[in-house]
Amino acid sequence: MVLKVYNTLTREMEDFVPLQGKKINMYVCGPTVYDHCHLGHARSYISFDVIRRYLIYRGYNVNYISNITDVDDKVIYRAKEIGEDPFALSAKFTGSFIEDMDTLSVLPPDSRPKVTEHIPQIIEAVESLIQNGTAYVTHKGNVYYDLTRSGEKIGVLSHQTPEGLLEGSGSRVDVENDKRYQLDFALWKVAPEGEAAWDSPWGRGRPGWHIECTVMSMKYGSQQLDIHGGGMDLIFPHHEAEIHQSESCTGKHPFSKYWMHNGFLTIDQEKMSKSLGNFFTIKEVLKKFPAGTIRFFITYTHYRSTVDFNEEALEEAGRARRRLLNTISNVRHELSEAPEDGNDCGLLDLIEQTRNAFIRAMDDDFNTREAIGELFVFSRKVNSIMTDEKPGKTSLENALDFYSEINEVLGIFEDNKSAAPEENICELSEDDILEMIKIRDKARDNKDWKKADAIRDELREKGIVLEDGKMGVRWRREN
RNA sequence: GCCGAGGUGACAGAGUGGCUAAUGUGACCGCCUGCAGAGCGGUUUUCCGGGAGUUCGAAUCUUCCCCUCGGCACCA
Numbered sequence: 139m140v141l142k143v144y145n146t147l148t149r150e151m152e153d154f155v156p157l158q159g160k161k162i163n164m165y166v167c168g169p170t171v172y173d174h175c176h177l178g179h180a181r182s183y184i185s186f187d188v189i190r191r192y193l194i195y196r197g198y199n200v201n202y203i204s205n206i207t208d209v210d211d212k213v214i215y216r217a218k219e220i221g222e223d224p225f226a227l228s229a230k231f232t233g234s235f236i237e238d239m240d241t242l243s244v245l246p247p248d249s250r251p252k253v254t255e256h257i258p259q260i261i262e263a264v265e266s267l268i269q270n271g272t273a274y275v276t277h278k279g280n281v282y283y284d285l286t287r288s289g290e291k292i293g294v295l296s297h298q299t300p301e302g303l304l305e306g307s308g309s310r311v312d313v314e315n316d317k318r319y320q321l322d323f324a325l326w327k328v329a330p331e332g333e334a335a336w337d338s339p340w341g342r343g344r345p346g347w348h349i350e351c352t353v354m355s356m357k358y359g360s361q362q363l364d365i366h367g368g369g370m371d372l373i374f375p376h377h378e379a380e381i382h383q384s385e386s387c388t389g390k391h392p393f394s395k396y397w398m399h400n401g402f403l404t405i406d407q408e409k410m411s412k413s414l415g416n417f418f419t420i421k422e423v424l425k426k427f428p429a430g431t432i433r434f435f436i437t438y439t440h441y442r443s444t445v446d447f448n449e450e451a452l453e454e455a456g457r458a459r460r461r462l463l464n465t466i467s468n469v470r471h472e473l474s475e476a477p478e479d480g481n482d483c484g485l486l487d488l489i490e491q492t493r494n495a496f497i498r499a500m501d502d503d504f505n506t507r508e509a510i511g512e513l514f515v516f517s518r519k520v521n522s523i524m525t526d527e528k529p530g531k532t533s534l535e536n537a538l539d540f541y542s543e544i545n546e547v548l549g550i551f552e553d554n555k556s557a558a559p560e561e562n563i564c565e566l567s568e569d570d571i572l573e574m575i576k577i578r579d580k581a582r583d584n585k586d587w588k589k590a591d592a593i594r595d596e597l598r599e600k601g602i603v604l605e606d607g608k609m610g611v612r613w614r615r616e617n
Numbered sequence: 618g619c620c621g622a623g624g625u626g627a628c629a630g631a632g633u634g635g636c637u638a639a640u641g642u643g644a645c646c647g648c649c650u651g652c653a654g655a656g657c658g659g660u661u662u663u664c665c666g667g668g669a670g671u672u673c674g675a676a677u678c679u680u681c682c683c684c685u686c687g688g689c690a691c692c693a
Contacts, residue, residue, distance in 0.1 A: 186693095320690090347691090407685095440630090505631080508631055603655090
């Protein structure tokens with residue numbers, strides 16, 4: 139089976155063949171840290187986290203780089219607005235971002251470079267572009283990339299013509315700019331007196347937005363990447379600018395073999411934006427929903443499609459995920475009562491079948507929706523087998539291992555380092571719980587249903603669910 | 618204007634040229650249970666935006682039309 143990937147560059151589904159063997163350099167554009175991250179960020183980074191994990195699952199050696207843009211106009215303006223030091227501000231939100239990612243079980247990248255720690259390398263790169271004639275310095279001291287020299291390459295990624303681009307942006311063009319050509323983009327910008335800036339051969343200033351990714355992807359990855367990812371909104375101008383710069387810097391083509399872009403997240407069918415007042419930070423949503431639910435919700439959609447966020451959808455995702463978790467918990471209980479050397483009752487075949495189906499789905503451009511669909515089928519069958527037959531220990535252990543194996547890729551069964559306070563309020567120890575169950579069992583023996591139910595209700599309120607089965611009472615923590 | 622995504626059951630959302638189309642949620646019925654929960658079985662389900670064409674056969678290919686959403690140099 140071959141892994142297929144949709145490549146924005148060619149707009150086609152392509153067989154995935156890395157530049158060199160099993161080694162993959164993968165770069166995903168990180169956030170600009172001028173505020174807490176929002177759900178759109180979560181969508182993007184969870185999507186690429188799953189892609190990364192799946193590549194590892196398929197035996198690739200993945201070097202995953204994701205930067206932090208900790209200085210740019212937005213950071214500066216926000217800092218000014220609230221009267222804070224820009225570096226303190228970006229440090230604070232960098233911390234907030236890493237915390238969110240951790241809560242959502244997004245694995246930390248192999249490298250997480252910051253712009254402010256790479257100013258000399260950025261200056262060096264800009265210098266080399268000036269030297270090879272693809273960048274120019276203006277009288278104000280700004281440095282721009284000279285797109286007229288890239289000629290027909292304008293639109294390589296966005297697939298737009300220069301005319302189309304100019305027309306769309308018509309009213310937004312900054313009249314004061316000193317560019318030679320309107321589509322030229324900044325590599326270095328002069329900073330006004332008193333603003334955060336660095337000395338450079340062209341005066342005190344700051345890097346343009348795009349050059350950082352070029353520099354850092356080369357430093358921590360390679361001159362040529364296998365996968366470059368980010369949100370669809372980055373296709374133009376950001377990623378296209380990266381292509382121009384990087385290929386001019388290195389003389390190597392392509393800068394990245396595959397370009398992957400995740401779709402947007404809308405809120406109640408509308409684009410998330412501050413002006414519409416439908417802007418949710420990850421932290422806000424975590425107050426209402428467990429991290430696992432959010433991760434499941436995002437993973438249960440294809441990374442390229444637009445996904446609509448609303449509370450009902452999240453609740454539905456939570457119930458769906460719960461179904462899978464219940465099955466896992468059912469298997470665990472069954473395991474404790476399973477015969478040492480029982481029959482596998484077809485479980486092993488079922489696991490093998492499901493694994494193949496999972497891989498088939500994921501190989502198709504990371505079709506997580508279908509992959510999870512297979513998990514539901516699997517779980518239903520596992521439940522059936524367990525009610526009808528008595529599978530042996532080994533086969534049940536295999537089933538649990540299989541769930542873990544899947545979780546390594548999707549991360550949807552992680553429990554549950556949510557920031558949601560109500561999730562961790564259960565102050566009862568295991569002994570307390572077992573004690574109450576004992577009392578309730580006695581009541582049940584005496585057919586004192588009232589008392590038994592009261593205990594059950596009480597525990598339920600504290601997040602402990604009791605289930606009476608043939609083999610006795612089972613309990614689990616749930617919120 | 619240019620570029621892109623999409624229109625599938627109550628809702629969400631997969632999908633292959635050919636057994637009346639996955640999966641989840643919801644609703645209802647049944648089994649199990651003291652009850653509940655979890656689970657299982659069944660029903661809701663011939664549902665593929667519209668027209669024309671290609672084909673023995675299309676939701677799936679071609680073409681035209683209608684509609685929705687998004688991007689176009691702040692943006693994941």
